[in-house]
Every structure is written in C-alpha cells, then in structure tokens.
Amino acid sequence: MAVDRYLYQLRLSDDVLLDVTARFQAEMGKGLARDTSPTAAVKMLPSFVRSLPDGSEKGDFLALDLGGSQFHIHWVKEFDDGKQSSQLESKSYPTPKEVMQGNGAELFDYIADCLSDFMETKNLKHKKLPLGFTFSFPCKQTKLEEGVLLAWTKHFRVRGVQDTDVVSSLHRALQKHQDIDVDVLALVNDTVGTMMTCGYDDQRCEVGLIIGTGTNACYMEEMRHIDLVEGDEGRMCINTEWGAFGDDGALDDLRTEFDRELDLGSLNPGKQLFEKMISSLYLGELVRLILLKMTKEGLLFNGKVSTALLTKGKIEMKHVSAMEKYKEGLSNTKEILTELKLFPSEEDCVAVQHVCAVVSSRSAKLCAAALAAILTRLRENKQLLRMRTTVGIDGGLYKTHPKFAGRLHRAVGRLVPACEVRFLRSRGGSGRGAAVVAAVARRLAAQRRRLHTALAALLLPPAILWELRDKMRAELEHGLKRETQAQATVKMLPTFVRGTPDGTEKGKFLALDLGGTNFRVLLVKIKSGRRRSVQMYNKIFAIPLEIMQGTGEELFDHIVQCLADFLEYMGIKGARLPLGFTFSFPCRQASIDKGTLVGWTKGFKATDCEGEDVVDMLREAIRRRNEFDLDIVAVVNDTVGTMMTCGYEDPNCEIGLIAGTGTNVCYMEDMKNIEIVEGNEGKMCINTEWGAFGDNGCIDYIRTKYDREVDEGSLNPGKQRYEKMTSGMYLGEIVRQILIDLTKQGLLFRGHISESLRKKGIFETKFLSQIERDRLALPQVRHVLRQLGLDSTCEDSIIVKEVCAAVSTRAARLCGAGLAAVVEKKRENQGVERLQITVGADGTLYKLHPHFSRILQETVKELAPQCDVSFMLSEDGSGKGAALITAVAKRLHNVGQK
Numbered sequence: 001m002a003v004d005r006y007l008y009q010l011r012l013s014d015d016v017l018l019d020v021t022a023r024f025q026a027e028m029g030k031g032l033a034r035d036t037s038p039t040a041a042v043k044m045l046p047s048f049v050r051s052l053p054d055g056s057e058k059g060d061f062l063a064l065d066l067g068g069s070q071f072h073i074h075w076v077k078e079f080d081d082g083k084q085s086s087q088l089e090s091k092s093y094p095t096p097k098e099v100m101q102g103n104g105a106e107l108f109d110y111i112a113d114c115l116s117d118f119m120e121t122k123n124l125k126h127k128k129l130p131l132g133f134t135f136s137f138p139c140k141q142t143k144l145e146e147g148v149l150l151a152w153t154k155h156f157r158v159r160g161v162q163d164t165d166v167v168s169s170l171h172r173a174l175q176k177h178q179d180i181d182v183d184v185l186a187l188v189n190d191t192v193g194t195m196m197t198c199g200y201d202d203q204r205c206e207v208g209l210i211i212g213t214g215t216n217a218c219y220m221e222e223m224r225h226i227d228l229v230e231g232d233e234g235r236m237c238i239n240t241e242w243g244a245f246g247d248d249g250a251l252d253d254l255r256t257e258f259d260r261e262l263d264l265g266s267l268n269p270g271k272q273l274f275e276k277m278i279s280s281l282y283l284g285e286l287v288r289l290i291l292l293k294m295t296k297e298g299l300l301f302n303g304k305v306s307t308a309l310l311t312k313g314k315i316e317m318k319h320v321s322a323m324e325k326y327k328e329g330l331s332n333t334k335e336i337l338t339e340l341k342l343f344p345s346e347e348d349c350v351a352v353q354h355v356c357a358v359v360s361s362r363s364a365k366l367c368a369a370a371l372a373a374i375l376t377r378l379r380e381n382k383q384l385l386r387m388r389t390t391v392g393i394d395g396g397l398y399k400t401h402p403k404f405a406g407r408l409h410r411a412v413g414r415l416v417p418a419c420e421v422r423f424l425r426s427r428g429g430s431g432r433g434a435a436v437v438a439a440v441a442r443r444l445a446a447q448r449r450r451l452h453t454a455l456a457a458l459l460l461p462p463a464i465l466w467e468l469r470d471k472m473r474a475e476l477e478h479g480l481k482r483e484t485q486a487q488a489t490v491k492m493l494p495t496f497v498r499g500t501p502d503g504t505e506k507g508k509f510l511a512l513d514l515g516g517t518n519f520r521v522l523l524v525k526i527k528s529g530r531r532r533s534v535q536m537y538n539k540i541f542a543i544p545l546e547i548m549q550g551t552g553e554e555l556f557d558h559i560v561q562c563l564a565d566f567l568e569y570m571g572i573k574g575a576r577l578p579l580g581f582t583f584s585f586p587c588r589q590a591s592i593d594k595g596t597l598v599g600w601t602k603g604f605k606a607t608d609c610e611g612e613d614v615v616d617m618l619r620e621a622i623r624r625r626n627e628f629d630l631d632i633v634a635v636v637n638d639t640v641g642t643m644m645t646c647g648y649e650d651p652n653c654e655i656g657l658i659a660g661t662g663t664n665v666c667y668m669e670d671m672k673n674i675e676i677v678e679g680n681e682g683k684m685c686i687n688t689e690w691g692a693f694g695d696n697g698c699i700d701y702i703r704t705k706y707d708r709e710v711d712e713g714s715l716n717p718g719k720q721r722y723e724k725m726t727s728g729m730y731l732g733e734i735v736r737q738i739l740i741d742l743t744k745q746g747l748l749f750r751g752h753i754s755e756s757l758r759k760k761g762i763f764e765t766k767f768l769s770q771i772e773r774d775r776l777a778l779p780q781v782r783h784v785l786r787q788l789g790l791d792s793t794c795e796d797s798i799i800v801k802e803v804c805a806a807v808s809t810r811a812a813r814l815c816g817a818g819l820a821a822v823v824e825k826k827r828e829n830q831g832v833e834r835l836q837i838t839v840g841a842d843g844t845l846y847k848l849h850p851h852f853s854r855i856l857q858e859t860v861k862e863l864a865p866q867c868d869v870s871f872m873l874s875e876d877g878s879g880k881g882a883a884l885i886t887a888v889a890k891r892l893h894n895v896g897q898k
C-alpha cells in the first residue's frame, strides 16, 4: 500500500521498543539522582505519598479533580465497616477555554465557586471537611499539602500560576466563601490519585497510569533511591511526568515530521514530546496531519484538500476511536469522514482506518515501553526474578478506544515477560484516591497532635530549669548544715579526700570498681617524678542478678572470688597489695577507709548490708576465703574516683560527674562549709548523692505519670527520684511506659501491645543511644526495635525515636540544671566574678549517648553563665582515681605510723 511509505516511521518493532525502555530507564535514574535531577527531562517528582491505602481510612471527604478532560468534584464517604466500602457523589463542571487559558485568580475563583455550588447542592455547607485536590499537572512538592506548578501542560495555560503554590492559591480563593470550611490536606497528581483509588481495591497496586488527555505514570519508589527527599526508609510514590520524556532530544530519532509539525502548533512547543506522541489530546491531530500530507500528494480523497483537513483540531480522539471499530467494517469510518466533510471512497476509508491504527498502536506501544521500564525498576528494587503487580489505570484513550487496552497489555507482556501485570481500571476516577490520601494525612496530623500532647509533659521550659537549679542549690546547703543535715535528701557525704592528685603518688595498687555497668578488678602501677605515668591492667567480671539481689555475704564472697581469680591471673597472689575500693553507692564515712552503706541504689539490693561498713564486709569475706591478704586503704565513690582520674591530668578538675546507670556528682568543698566535719582549713570532697534530689517531693511537679510508674516498679520506690528521671537505668523504662501509653491510645504499633513491650527493662540505655544515633537512620531504628521484638512500621519508628529524644533531652537538661547549681556554688565559694573549672565526667549515658553530653553542657552554660566549665571525659574509669587516693592515703598512713 502506498500509505506504508508514510507510516513506516510510525511502526515500532519490539527491538525499538526495548531500546525506548532502556532510554526511559536511564531518564528515571537521572530524574532521581541529586546531581542530574535539576536538568533531567523526566522530572520524577516526589509526591509525599508514602503508603498505599490500608483500609483504615474513614470519614467524609471532598475531592477536586482538575486537569483531565473533565473537571469533577466528589463527595467521598469511606465507611468504617471492615469491608472498605465507600460511597461517591460526584458532579462535573465545565472548564471553559477562558478559564483554562485566562489568569490564575480567575481559575481558582472558578474552582472555589464550583466547590461552593457543589456543597450547596449536597447540603454540605457549614460542615468542616477535608479535601484532596487532584491537580493533573507537574508540581514540585516539599510536603503533601503544597505544590509549586512547574509548567502547564495539555490544554491549560493560565497566567501567573507557574512557579507558585497552587494549594495556597486555592486556599485564598476559598477564603472568599465565608460559608464553606474546607481544609486542603493533600495535593495529588491524577496518576497518584488513580493508584490510590485502585490500591483501595487491590493492595498490590503500586503503579498509577493515565492515558487520556495527557499521559503520565507514577509508582512506588524506594526512599533510598530518592535523593531529593531525606530519609531512607520505606517507599514514596514518584510522579514520573513521563510526558516530558524526549524533551532533551532523547527521542528525536523516533519522532516523525508529523510529530514535529504537531509540536510546533501546540500551546507548549518543545515540551511534553512523549505525551504528544501518545495522548488523546494529540492523537486526532496526528492523524489529520498525516491525512493532509497524503492528500496533498494525491494519495487520498482524489488529492482534494478540503477545509476540514486544513482545520486544526478537526479530527479528535473520539473519531479515531470510532473509525477503529473494525467489527463494524468500514461503515463507521465512512460515516465519520463524511460527517467531517471529507467524502471518502471505499479505498480512502481503508487507508484512513489504517492510518488511525498505526498512530494509535504506536501510542499504545510507546506507553508499554515506558511502563516496561517502571516495572523492571520495581522488580529490581524488590530483587525479584519474577514479579506480580497491579497497575491502576485511567484516562479516556485507554478506556474508550476499542483496541488500545489490548495493544498495551500485549506489548507489556512481550517487553517484560518477567512481570505478571494486572491492569486495573480505576472506578470513580482519581478523586477517591485523593480523598484516601487526605484521609491518611488527616490521621497522621491527628497522631502528631496527640503525640505532642503526650510528650508535652516532658518539656522543661527555661523558667522551670532555673527554678530546679535553685532548688538543687538549696538542697546542697541543707545537706551541709548541721541542723538540716539529718533530714536532708541530698546527703552531701564527706569523703575524707582532701586534695586532688599532685603527681607525687606512686606504687602498685589494686582497685575494685563496683556499682556501674561493669564490675572490674584492676592492678594500677603509678610512677611519679620525671617518669610520671600510670599503667593499668583490668578484668571485667559479671555480677549475676541473683548475687546483686541475694545476701550481703554472697555478694562479698563473689567479689572476693573475682579478686582471687584476678590475682591468680596476674600472678600476684602472694603480694599484700594496698587496695582502693570504688563502691558506687551512698556511704557515710568517718575516715577514708570506713564507709557505712546508707542504702542500696540502682540495681543492687543485697540483704544485711545497709548500715554496715562495706570495708569490714570486704575484709571479712577475704578472711573467710583465707587464701590471700590485702590492705584495704580507701573506699571511694565512683564520682570521687572519676574526679581524681581526671584531676591527675588537669589540676583544675574539682568536680566529678557520673551520668551512667545512676547519676551523681562530687566536688571539692571548703572545709568551713562542711559543718559535720571538724576543722575549717582546706577542702574536702563531698559526695553529694544528688540522685536523691526530690525524695522530699520538691520536684514532684515535674514528674509525669510515666516517672511515677517507673518509680513504683523499681527496687526502691520513692527513692532517688532525680536519678530515676536522669540516668541510664531508668530512661529506657520511661520510654517503655510512654510507648505503652501511646500504643493504648492507638498511636503506635497499630494499637497492639506486644509481649516484648510488656517486658520490664527491655530498653537498655545502649538501645536508646542506638535509636537516637543518626538523625534519620530509620532502618537502624527498626532494626533495633526488631531486636527487641517490636515489629514497627516506618511511622512507628519515627515516633519511637521522638519519644527517646524527648526522654533523653529532658534527662540531659535536668542533669545540667543540677550541675549548674554545683558550679555556681563553687563560684560563690571562691568569691569570683567568673569561675574556670573542669568537670571530670564518666558513665555510659554521658559517653555513648549521641546527644546527652552536648545538651547537658549547653544547659550548664545557659544556667551558670558566669562559669566557664570544661568537661573532661574520664577515659580510664574511676579505678585509676581510686588507686591515686589509695596512694595518698597510704603515704599519709605511713607518715602517721612513723
């Protein structure tokens, strides 16, 4: 046939199509990658739609659907009846040319007027309704409820809208209608709306396809491939805007002279070149241009060029569709051409029908090629060899053309045999999907609000922090004064450590370090003078729970057993070495080597120890074992050991801080202020035992119900209230209590409290530290939660992370307020305008938590503005400090004996 010469270029073999698939795959990659996306032809726009419908959407919604062949308004009712049923009431409004090609204000006023009319007729006025806005043009979104129009496409060209946010324009227009109250919650492309509409019926739907006035597709992409949106977890729907494929010349070899001519006569020359080869707005015109040329060359209509053939837009998609109804033979074709005043012969009819078929099947095949690229990408993302999936699809060309769907399906089948695709026609258009998106958005917003209410109690405004600083300060004074000391909650225990190291310490010592996360035995060799150095050997031993909470005798026997193992291991069993005992619990001391346990804290609760001298208990246990002898010279709190460890490096270190399993501070106090110890000269280290701050109820007003629950479930209810809000042993429990509460409120884990979440103590500090580590590493969060037996969604993990952050931030700020009180006191003691001081710090929370130490330091700065506080991390633990104290005590002892 002579026409074939013309049509040759329009026929695309499967090889060519596979090549198109490969080209489109490359374009998608470009659109997603940070470096190439600004100049990419295929824009790959993030839609901020992160999940498919899950059936939990319910309520009344409005939907606007603008940009296809019709402008619709819908009222969508999603029922909560477990059957995912919904009801749709719709009305379509005309979109006159003045509106499509006028100015922006007119367009949005028109939309608002139609909406107002719709609400009037449906009796919806004065009802507050959420609205989903399907706007079928390329928009750059940074969130769901905002979108900047990149360019008009298809038959729209409205002035003053490009580069502006269409949602605010709509809001502005709606404000003029006092009697309607709608909240535009989501802006979605029609492809996205279609995918969501279909996703409602088939959960496997992860692609949305439009082949109508325009053409476009969206699909669910892995977040980790979307450079332009932060976060790596889960998926997000990408609006490919594939209509612009080829705008950079990528399809030039496939475009014919007719495509070029059509483009030149369009509203947006050079743009949407792929769309112009495919969609219904252009299909009839392509046919017309081909027929015109053929007629001019005498191949049709006896060479007679009629006005109809010369009239732009004369042949429409509906004509093409009708002419391709082959079942009806040529009669349809003849009728239509006659109607168009083209008066064909029988032969003309055959030729025209042929042209239509070639043009529309090219369209179907090109669509298939691009869709094949998307399907392949999905399959590769899922690392599957074969994939079953569903494509939600809408648009006049697909739905009304007699052959189009079949051609598309068959071509896809040939191009991607590894994918089994179900093509699902959208029922009720994209409006329903937009309503679903709005519903999800509304649910998330409500969730946010409730989450913030729950966490609000953990916020500590500056005024409260200042108040807490002052309260702590008052408690410190109480503990020091003779009259108030007995009732004081912050006990301010004298340690009989009177100075920080001066470098003259030397010798070989043993140290025990009991009460933190690890129990250690150490051998410390200290050299003084020019060869000043400290060498340490240590071994960590476990203390089983049944020993921590058994009898005192068992506990101390166990300690001595570990000591014996260590001496054996080091080969020093025979030497009677001096020993410093770091014992991280409150002890009332009468000298450096005497310490009566006031009360267990943290996880210890061995019987028959409280009120006893722990040094005696240790000596007796050594005697019981009768295997070796040791000279126990000093018992020190871990804060004191830490201060000494750091003091060895920095003489200005006069404060020791522990933020670990428990929390506590010691500092060098002027003797004259310590009323219960004789003498007014010099200084002595005071172990504040500030963990008990608030045990008299003075901080109850900031304690939440979660704190009370944690306290009640602890080994020492009512005790160590400050510690229970600030230290590692309890933060995880607070988090757990909050998570349980949020789950009960239906805000987490789909309202299901799992067995793991019921388990006390599942959240150790190390998990908190992991969860909060990197600001956005949600996969890690989910991984940690999974380790804890908590199956979380992406949304869950975001919430869990926020809860952890709220709890640890509060802890750091509280601790900072306490420390500010201590440094301020030191400043006043010294009577200086500005104080320079170093705090030696240790503890897992301080060391391992990603933000704790920073927030703590910031808070101290804020609340003690006249103090320049340096923080020194104790690298070697408190054992070294205990050995240094032992060295000094031993020397003094020896001097005393002489």
Ligand code: BG6
Pocket (backbone or CB within 6 Å): 065, 066, 067, 068, 069, 070, 134, 136, 190, 193, 210, 211, 212, 213, 214, 280, 394, 395, 396, 397, 428, 429, 430, 431
């Ligand atoms: C409709 C959808 O069914 O199809 C619209 O609701 C979409 O959102 C339209 O734009 C596309 O088809 P057409 O043929 O109307 O452009």
Ligand code: BG6
Pocket (backbone or CB within 6 Å): 513, 514, 515, 516, 517, 518, 582, 584, 638, 641, 658, 659, 660, 661, 662, 728, 842, 843, 844, 845, 876, 877, 878, 879
């Ligand atoms: C260690 C000290 O480094 O930190 C211990 O050597 C101290 O003495 C401990 O008790 C505190 O931290 P945590 O987190 O182990 O309780």
Ligand code: GLC
Pocket (backbone or CB within 6 Å): 067, 068, 135, 136, 137, 138, 153, 154, 189, 190, 191, 210, 212, 213, 214, 215, 216, 217, 241, 243, 275
């Ligand atoms: C045009 C628009 C696109 C839309 C498509 C189908 O290509 O740019 O956003 O999805 O038409 O309506």
Ligand code: GLC
Pocket (backbone or CB within 6 Å): 515, 516, 583, 584, 585, 586, 601, 602, 637, 638, 639, 658, 660, 661, 662, 663, 664, 665, 689, 691, 723
């Ligand atoms: C607890 C102890 C205290 C110790 C602190 C840090 O608060 O009572 O003595 O210093 O924990 O380990």
